[in-house]
Amino acid sequence: MARQSKPFALARLFAALADPTRLRLLNLMAEREVCVCYFVEILQQGQPKISRHLAYLRNAGIVSARREGKWMHYSIRRPRDAAANSILDAVFATFENNREMQADSLRLLRACCKPELLALQRAPVPSALHSEAQ
Amino acid sequence: MARQSKPFALARLFAALADPTRLRLLNLMAEREVCVCYFVEILQQGQPKISRHLAYLRNAGIVSARREGKWMHYSIRRPRDAAANSILDAVFATFENNREMQADSLRLLRACCKPELLALQRAPVPSALHSEAQ
DNA sequence: AAATTATATACGCCTTGACAAATATATTCT
DNA sequence: AGAATATATTTGTCAAGGCGTATATAATTT
DSSP, rough: OOOOOOHHHHHHHHHHHHHHHHHHHHHHHHTEEEEHHHHHHHHOOOOHHHHHHHHHHTTTSSEEEEEETTTTEEOOOSSHHHHHHHHHHHHHHHHHHHHHHHHHHHHHHHHHHHHGGSSSSSSOOOOOHHHOOO | OOOHHHHHHHHHHHHHHHHHHHHHHHHHSSSOOEEEHHHHHHHHHOOHHHOOOHHHHTTTTSSSEEEEEEEEEEOOOOOSSSSHHHHHHHHHHTTOHHHHHHHHHHHHHHHHHGGGGGSSSSSOOOOEEEEEOO
């Protein structure tokens, strides 16, 4: 069996990107840490589904999690590998020209300005958004 | 059920990239059209396996095939979609810094200079290689 | 401590796709 | 036409992973 470590590592990254829900999650995290509860509301998908996809991304090393009380905040974790990093750059660049992704981002902005519109009470507002949405 | 055409299309591209054998095939095709027989010899993998992966890439619209007598030549097919295109650019860029991929490319160069070393007689030499290997 | 809230994991079901081995197809050679 | 060559597809098996439902865990509130 021939060794082919690098191709395998790259393939693993692409597998992590090979799902529309995971791409949408990554897009929402592009510039900020986001709480799970927002993912659920904005993507309008079941909470276990969101959690499973976040776990997948965490396993793939693309995302890291931080607990804050009851809430879990997820954020992009830049890979140590330069190749993976440049590919992620390209991916995020395409998000900026994508209608659906922009729509998701807008929903996140709005939700954070008026969290009372969601099913959430006292949901944590990502600090990075205060300045952006001003 | 919400529409999310674009994320689905992107995810499909990544699924096509999520396999080490397919990545190696794409790398070999990066700058030239390549005959199936070379893939088999260089990657040292069974012919049906190579063919199946090439069919997958063709289905995903990343690659196109051209028949020439008994031989099938495969080459990169640049996607119409700008997003997919820029991602492919990033992918090929990482190939250039990847040891394993460079080793594969070298093996292709050598095989084309001395096709008699392979199990192939009268294998077609990719025209693009004449100038590169001079 | 009991109830509530937020998130994660387990379970069962189903689809996709990877593989090897066998077989089919297409083209060329004799 | 028949044999040989190059490639593609089929078949059967297996593992990964997607989904919804149910349940477990963790932190907070009362």
